[in-house]
Amino acid sequence: MLSIACALLLLGNAGWLLRGRSAGQSTTQAALVQRYPLLSRRVLADNPNDILINFVPLRKMLEAKFASVDAQKSFYFEYLPDGTSIRVGDDTALVAASLIKVPLTMNLYHAAELGKIDIDKTVTVTASEIDGGFGDLYTKGPGFTMTLRQAAQYALEQSDNTAAHVIFDATNGLLAYDQESLAQLDVDQNIEQGQAVISAKSYTSILKSLYFASYLNKEHSQELLGYLTKSTATDRLTNHLPKDVPVAHKIGVNNTNWSESDCGIVYVPKRPYAICMMVGLPDGEASALIADVSKDVYDFVSSQD
Numbered sequence: 001m002l003s004i005a006c007a008l009l010l011l012g013n014a015g016w017l018l019r020g021r022s023a024g025q026s027t028t029q030a031a032l033v034q035r036y037p038l039l040s041r042r043v044l045a046d047n048p049n050d051i052l053i054n055f056v057p058l059r060k061m062l063e064a065k066f067a068s069v070d071a072q073k074s075f076y077f078e079y080l081p082d083g084t085s086i087r088v089g090d091d092t093a094l095v096a097a098s099l100i101k102v103p104l105t106m107n108l109y110h111a112a113e114l115g116k117i118d119i120d121k122t123v124t125v126t127a128s129e130i131d132g133g134f135g136d137l138y139t140k141g142p143g144f145t146m147t148l149r150q151a152a153q154y155a156l157e158q159s160d161n162t163a164a165h166v167i168f169d170a171t172n173g174l175l176a177y178d179q180e181s182l183a184q185l186d187v188d189q190n191i192e193q194g195q196a197v198i199s200a201k202s203y204t205s206i207l208k209s210l211y212f213a214s215y216l217n218k219e220h221s222q223e224l225l226g227y228l229t230k231s232t233a234t235d236r237l238t239n240h241l242p243k244d245v246p247v248a249h250k251i252g253v254n255n256t257n258w259s260e261s262d263c264g265i266v267y268v269p270k271r272p273y274a275i276c277m278m279v280g281l282p283d284g285e286a287s288a289l290i291a292d293v294s295k296d297v298y299d300f301v302s303s304q305d
Contacts, residue, residue, distance in 0.1 A: 135160025260286030
């Protein structure tokens, strides 16, 4: 009888320990999700997303829509919980323009993680870094100061060219080629007629590296994604989406070659997905098309049973 009682007591203690461990894991998971809301649940702990299987209707709808677009285009969609993807454009590469500011800031933060630079270091903007092409920092003129962290924020939230020049000058030569973001991620980017060109599928790898915290650590990945969710560009991917759905995205504008783009991660609850669209149309037409396609994709993903 004594042995039976002891066994029951041990089993009871084991159950208590398991319940305690489960509760502890749940509390830890909740804390991690609150701390890193823009990162994949895969890199935090087991928190299942919805696994959707049938994307054939979406693929057919997108193919039909793009078939009527008489312009170069490159489109990529990936449902992040299970990796299902849709690609249109045969990996056509278009001018990246300001899309390149994301890997540029990633290089800055990676250099900081390697102890090569302090992102809270204050720098003085030089005349050669002033650029009025995009953003309004140029209005301050040379001689104003800011931290490199602030430069990253301006570069991603406002796509500010001056901030991008500051980051480039501060990081130039700090990283070996194989330490840079595009090289480590094996992203297929080329130079054509002096312009960086990239496909939508290749560019999505950059955003996914932040989502999965695979190039930068969790803190820095979360920080850069946070800046991207505050992008001031609201007439493309986010134009027709609900305002309460976060979208970490970056636009590219190149009026000279009609290469317009917007690429990001859309955080539909339990159904996050990556979407990247690049098209060779004038700004207004491109923005309307990107906004329309983005709404089609969102409606499909969010309405599935």
